[in-house]
Amino acid sequence: MASNDQQNGLSETRPTAESGGKKRVxxxxxxxxxxxxxxxxxxxxxxxxxxxxxxxxxxxxxxxxNYGDGVIEMGASWLHGEEGNVLYDLAREQHLIADPFEDASVEGEGRFCTDYGQILDYEAVKDVIMYLDGIKEDLSNGSYNNDNQTQSAGHVFREKYQEYIDEKISPFHDLKILWGLFNWYMKFEKIDNACANLDDVSIKTYSEWSECEGVQLINFKNGFQSVVNLLVQHLPEGTIKLDHNVEKINYDEDAVKITLENGDTFEAEHVIVTCSIGFLKDNYEDLFYPPLSHRKVEAIENAGFGTINKIYIEFEEPFWTKQDLGFQLIWTNEEREDLPSWVYDISGFDIVRGQPNLLLCWIGGQGAEDVELESDDVVVSVFIEVLRMFQKNLDITKATNVIRSRWKSNKYIRGAYSHHSIEYERKNLTNDDLVEPIAREVEVNEKRVLRPVILFAGEATDRNYYSTAHGALVSGLREAQRIIDYYKQLEE
Ligand SMILES: Cc1cc2nc3c(=O)[nH]c(=O)nc-3n(C[C@H](O)[C@H](O)[C@H](O)COP(=O)(O)OP(=O)(O)OC[C@H]3O[C@@H](n4cnc5c(N)ncnc54)[C@H](O)[C@@H]3O)c2cc1C
Known part of the structure; x- marks a missing residue:
C-alpha cells in the first residue's frame, strides 16, 4: 500500500485548512x-x-x-481521589479545586426516612451500611472472584445480606426495614455502576476498577467544566469544530475519510474515536467502513453501559435546616400503584453545595431511562408527593423549578458510563479489546511499520479507571502517545 510517511515526519508542518482538507489527526x-x-x-x-x-x-x-449565584453539574461532579489521579494533579496545580477537607461533598447522607414518615435511628442505619460496605470491599479485593464461575454483583450482595439477616445481628428486627435499607444500598450501587440491574454486573467490575486513594468527592471551585476550559486554552484557535456530527469513518483507503452529517468531508492519517460506548452500540455498524472486527464488535455490544440522571428541584425556600445533608428514601412497600415505577430507582435527595433552595435527586437503574420520558410537571408532582410522604410534611406543596439531565435521550451519548457486564466477562472480553487500534502496514524509509489508523479512547477504554473523568483523560493521553510513538519510531 502506498505511504505518505516519507513526506510527513514530525518536523513538517502541514498547512491547516479552516474546514475540509487533510489533517494529520x-x-x-x-x-x-x-x-x-x-x-x-x-x-x-x-x-x-x-x-x-x-x-x-x-x-x-x-x-x-450556571445557576443562580453558582453552578450545577448535569454530568460529572467530583474528582474521585488524589493519589495517582492525573486530573486531580492538573486541577490542583491550576488552583481549580475547592479544599478537599474544608469543602468536600457528601452523597447518600442525612436523614434516612421511611415511606410512612419515620426517621430511622442514624447509628443503626450506619451499622447496616457498614456491613454492606464490607461486602463491597470484599468484592473490590476480589474475594469472591472465581475463575470457573461468572457471578453477578447483585447475587453476591443478596446472598451475603441474607446471611446477615439470618445471623440476627442487625440493630433492626423489622424485615421490611432491613430489606428497605438493602434496596436503598442497591439503588446507590446501580447509580455508582450505571447499570439497569446489578444482576447484569460482573463482580469483576469491582475488583478491576481502581480507586485513587484520598478524598473521594472533591469539588471544583467553579464547576468541573473549568478543567475542560483550561485544557482547551492550550489548543490553537479553530482546533475544535462544534456541531460537526461525524456520520462515516471510512478507513478503506490510505487516508481515512470522514464524512459529516451535512456531507462535508475530511481526510486524516489517524483518527481517534472517543465516542461513548452508548453511542457506539447504536452506531458502529453505520459509522465504520470496512466493518469492525468481530472481537471489537463483541466488546462494544457486551460492554455494560447504563444511565443515571440528576434532577434538581427548586423550592421558594428550603423546608430543611442548614444542618441537613439530605433525605434518603427507605421504602417498605415498592408496589404502590399510585406512583410510577421509576420512583423506586431514586436513592434520595441531597442538598446542593452553593444552592440553598435546591435539592438534587439521584436516579439510576431502568427508572433513570423511564423518567426521561416524563414531563417536568409529572416529575415535580411525583417528587412533591414523595417528599410529603417521607417527610410527613404536608406543607411541601409546590416547587419553583426543575432542571434535569437526560443522558439516555442524548443521541451522542446514550447513557452515563461503563461497567463490566456478566456477558463481557463470560466472553472473556477486556477493555483491551475496546482499545485495540486498527493499524495498517506501511513502508517508510525502507522499513515496514504499523501505522495506527483508527484509535479508540474514552472512559470505557481505560483499564483501571473506566467510568470516570480521570479515566477518560488518561485514555486520551494514551492514544495520543500511541501516535507520538509511531512518529518517534519513524525518526529512529
Ligand atoms: C450524571 C453523570 C455523573 C458523573 N459523575 C462523575 C463524577 O462525579 N466523577 C467522575 O470522574 N466521572 C463522573 N462521570 C463520568 C464522566 O463524566 C465520564 O466518564 C467522562 O466525562 C467521559 O469523557 P469522554 O471524553 O470519554 O466521553 P464524552 O464526555 O462522552 O465525550 C465524547 C464526545 O464525543 C461526542 N460525539 C459522539 N459521537 C460523535 C460523532 N458522531 N461526531 C462527533 N462527536 C461525537 C459527544 O458529543 C461527546 O462530546 C459522570 C457521568 C455522568 C453522566
Missing part, C-alpha cells in the same frame, strides 16, 4: 478524552489536529451549568 468528540488527546499531540508538535464535536458545546459528559 482527527479526533471524534470534544469530551475530556478527545481534548486531552489533542493537547498532548499539540505539545508534541503534532500541530495538524482537528477535533470534531457533534454537540454545540465542549465537555461531553462534563456539563456545568
Amino acid at each position: 482527527i479526533i471524534v468528540g470534544a469530551g475530556i478524552a478527545g481534548i486531552s488527546a489533542a493537547v498532548k499531540l499539540n505539545e508534541y508538535e503534532v500541530k495538524d489536529v482537528l477535533v470534531l464535536e457533534a454537540m454545540s458545546r465542549i465537555g461531553g459528559r462534563i456539563h456545568t451549568v
Whole structure:
C-alpha cells in the first residue's frame, strides 16, 4: 500500500485548512478524552489536529451549568481521589479545586426516612451500611472472584445480606426495614455502576476498577467544566469544530475519510474515536467502513453501559435546616400503584453545595431511562408527593423549578458510563479489546511499520479507571502517545 510517511515526519508542518482538507489527526468528540488527546499531540508538535464535536458545546459528559449565584453539574461532579489521579494533579496545580477537607461533598447522607414518615435511628442505619460496605470491599479485593464461575454483583450482595439477616445481628428486627435499607444500598450501587440491574454486573467490575486513594468527592471551585476550559486554552484557535456530527469513518483507503452529517468531508492519517460506548452500540455498524472486527464488535455490544440522571428541584425556600445533608428514601412497600415505577430507582435527595433552595435527586437503574420520558410537571408532582410522604410534611406543596439531565435521550451519548457486564466477562472480553487500534502496514524509509489508523479512547477504554473523568483523560493521553510513538519510531 502506498505511504505518505516519507513526506510527513514530525518536523513538517502541514498547512491547516479552516474546514475540509487533510489533517494529520482527527479526533471524534470534544469530551475530556478527545481534548486531552489533542493537547498532548499539540505539545508534541503534532500541530495538524482537528477535533470534531457533534454537540454545540465542549465537555461531553462534563456539563456545568450556571445557576443562580453558582453552578450545577448535569454530568460529572467530583474528582474521585488524589493519589495517582492525573486530573486531580492538573486541577490542583491550576488552583481549580475547592479544599478537599474544608469543602468536600457528601452523597447518600442525612436523614434516612421511611415511606410512612419515620426517621430511622442514624447509628443503626450506619451499622447496616457498614456491613454492606464490607461486602463491597470484599468484592473490590476480589474475594469472591472465581475463575470457573461468572457471578453477578447483585447475587453476591443478596446472598451475603441474607446471611446477615439470618445471623440476627442487625440493630433492626423489622424485615421490611432491613430489606428497605438493602434496596436503598442497591439503588446507590446501580447509580455508582450505571447499570439497569446489578444482576447484569460482573463482580469483576469491582475488583478491576481502581480507586485513587484520598478524598473521594472533591469539588471544583467553579464547576468541573473549568478543567475542560483550561485544557482547551492550550489548543490553537479553530482546533475544535462544534456541531460537526461525524456520520462515516471510512478507513478503506490510505487516508481515512470522514464524512459529516451535512456531507462535508475530511481526510486524516489517524483518527481517534472517543465516542461513548452508548453511542457506539447504536452506531458502529453505520459509522465504520470496512466493518469492525468481530472481537471489537463483541466488546462494544457486551460492554455494560447504563444511565443515571440528576434532577434538581427548586423550592421558594428550603423546608430543611442548614444542618441537613439530605433525605434518603427507605421504602417498605415498592408496589404502590399510585406512583410510577421509576420512583423506586431514586436513592434520595441531597442538598446542593452553593444552592440553598435546591435539592438534587439521584436516579439510576431502568427508572433513570423511564423518567426521561416524563414531563417536568409529572416529575415535580411525583417528587412533591414523595417528599410529603417521607417527610410527613404536608406543607411541601409546590416547587419553583426543575432542571434535569437526560443522558439516555442524548443521541451522542446514550447513557452515563461503563461497567463490566456478566456477558463481557463470560466472553472473556477486556477493555483491551475496546482499545485495540486498527493499524495498517506501511513502508517508510525502507522499513515496514504499523501505522495506527483508527484509535479508540474514552472512559470505557481505560483499564483501571473506566467510568470516570480521570479515566477518560488518561485514555486520551494514551492514544495520543500511541501516535507520538509511531512518529518517534519513524525518526529512529
Ligand atoms: C450524571 C453523570 C455523573 C458523573 N459523575 C462523575 C463524577 O462525579 N466523577 C467522575 O470522574 N466521572 C463522573 N462521570 C463520568 C464522566 O463524566 C465520564 O466518564 C467522562 O466525562 C467521559 O469523557 P469522554 O471524553 O470519554 O466521553 P464524552 O464526555 O462522552 O465525550 C465524547 C464526545 O464525543 C461526542 N460525539 C459522539 N459521537 C460523535 C460523532 N458522531 N461526531 C462527533 N462527536 C461525537 C459527544 O458529543 C461527546 O462530546 C459522570 C457521568 C455522568 C453522566
